[in-house]
Amino acid sequence: MNNVISINTIRFVVLLLLQVLICNQIDFFGFINPYIYIIFIFLFPIKDERLLLLLTSFLLGMLIDLFSDSGGVHAAAAVSLAYVRPILLKSSFGMLYEHHSIKFSTTDIGSLITYITFGTIIHHFILFSLEIFNISNILLILQKTLFSSIFTIILSILIIILFSRNKK
Amino acid sequence: MQQIFNFVIKNKTFLLFLLLFSIAIALTIQSHSYHRSKFINSANFLTGGVYGTMNSVDQYFNLKTENEILAEENKQLREQLLNSKFQTDSSFIDSSYSKSLYKITIADVYKNSYSSTNNILTLNKGRKDSIKEDFGVMTSNGIIGIIANTSNNYSTAISILNTKSKINAKLKSSNHIGSLTWDGKSTRLVQLEDVSQYAPIKIGDTIETGGESSIFPKGIGIGTISDFESDISGDTYTIEVKLFNDMTNLGTVYILESINRPEILNLENSSNE
Incomplete structure (x- = not known):
């Protein structure tokens, strides 16, 4: 049990620092940044x-906001993602979720990709809607959501595969 | 009473979600109003410290470009110095650059953002260096933004690449003024709005600060005209301005304190009454 807590604490800090020190500075094509800190919410026990x-997601989002001067947009998006996570889990993993027996290191890759794709799109849509905060810029919101989501999904899946699949 | 408790316990996840979500939304809305983002900004001990450590590593990699910029600026200053020797006899003195009107502080950019629609910079000078709100921020190439928040050692500045920013600017060739805004699309282009239809606009002309706001002195470069179009009503032009500064690459900046600003504001307030 202690092990789980320490792993998650380390993951929290490492992802936070990775996000603010590296991922926020990428600015691919001028505006595309991956938001990999949501891996913490995906992989939470x-x-x-x-x-x-909910509380830890809020804290994580708030800290990201502190570093990127964005008010509360990351906190809002992270809390929403944490709230809808059980629904996502149920729809992507089905029976496994009912039995509380999902292990991210052994599930098949298809369900994992579905889970992360939907979660990322929901998170990014809320994030950019709040950040731009202007319904007349809906095209800009959708454009940013699409491109950043692609970037985040690819990176998240690579990171999850690299760091959790090898301990079989 | 029992039922209320039951309801709360039954829906505790949803209620907590609602509470946290509304806190986040409230902070978001607050941050959208200029000068109000007091609680959540990167001018504090924790974030400033982390960005400071990173910046000190980052600086080594940019030493070469930084040197080139400094050499270029030295060249310009030397030219000004040489030229000014011939001008001392004439009655014309460029008072806007004179030391008594503006105090300059050098600062490092700890965090530069340009990918969002409301971009904010973090600088490594704060209240201890007598930096206050509404000081101007510029480089040798032109203006960058205005200080919005300060802590003891750090400050944040609203970049000109911020949809909330509005800075007074004018054409160099005439005195027609407009306000500089950003539409959030390209990091190289800002928009100059409400320029009179009578203004002589040519593509390639220079846009500079207007000096009306008393934050920046008159005549600091901003960019060149790359395109322009009439408004729907046909009374005013909206001009696309290509910035002199590469906003994606900022290292050292100057913070401008206008010594006369309190006096000007005082005078304007008293005449409004």
């Missing part, structure tokens, strides 16, 4: 309480 997940 499933058996644990949802309240804890």
Whole structure:
């Protein structure tokens, strides 16, 4: 149990620093940044309480906001993602979720990709809607959501495969 | 009473979500109003420290370009110095650059952002270096933004690449003024709005600060005209301005303190009453 807590704490800090020091500075084509800190929310232990997940996601989002001067947009998006996570898990993994027996290191890659794709798109759409905060710029919102999502999804899946699949 | 408790316990996840989400939304809305983002900004001990460590590593990699910029600026200053020797007899003195009107502080950019629609810079000078709100930020190439928040050691500046930013600017060739805004699309282009239809506009002309706001002195370069079009009403032009500064590559900047600004504001307030 202690092990789980320490792994998640380390993951929290490492992803936060990776995000603000490297990923926020990429600015691919001038505006595309991956938001890899949501991996923390994706990989949060499933058996644990949802309240804890909501609170830690809020804290993580808030810290990202502190570093990037963006008010509360990351906090709002992260909390929403944490809230819809059980629905995403149920629709992507089906029966496995009902039995609380998902192990991200052993599930098949197809379900993992579905799970991360939908989660990322929801997170990014809320993020950019709040950041731009102007319904007349809906095209800009959709454009940013699309391109950043592609970048985030590819990076997240690579990171998850690299760091959690090798301990079989 | 029992039922209320039951309801709260049953829906505790949803209620917590609602609470956290509304806090986040409130902070977002607050940050959208100019000068109000007091709580969540990167001018604090924690974020300033982390960005400072990173900046000190980053600086080594940019030493060469930084040197070139400094050499270029030295050249310009030397030219000004040489030229000014011949001008001392004439009655014309460029008072806007004179030391008594503006105090300059050198600062490093700890965090530069340009990918969002409301971009904010973090600088490594704060209240201890007597930096206050509404000081101007510029490089040798032109203006960059205006200080919005300060802490003891750090400050944040609203970049000109911010949809909330509005800076007074004018054409160099005439005195027609307009306000400089950004539409959030390209990091190289900003828009000069509300320029009179009578203004003589040519593509390639220079746009500079207007000096009306008393934050920046008159005549600091901003960029050149790359395109222009009439408004729907046909009374004013909207001009696309190509910036002199590469906003994606900022290292050292100057913070301008206008010594006369409090006096000017005081005078304007008293005449409004």
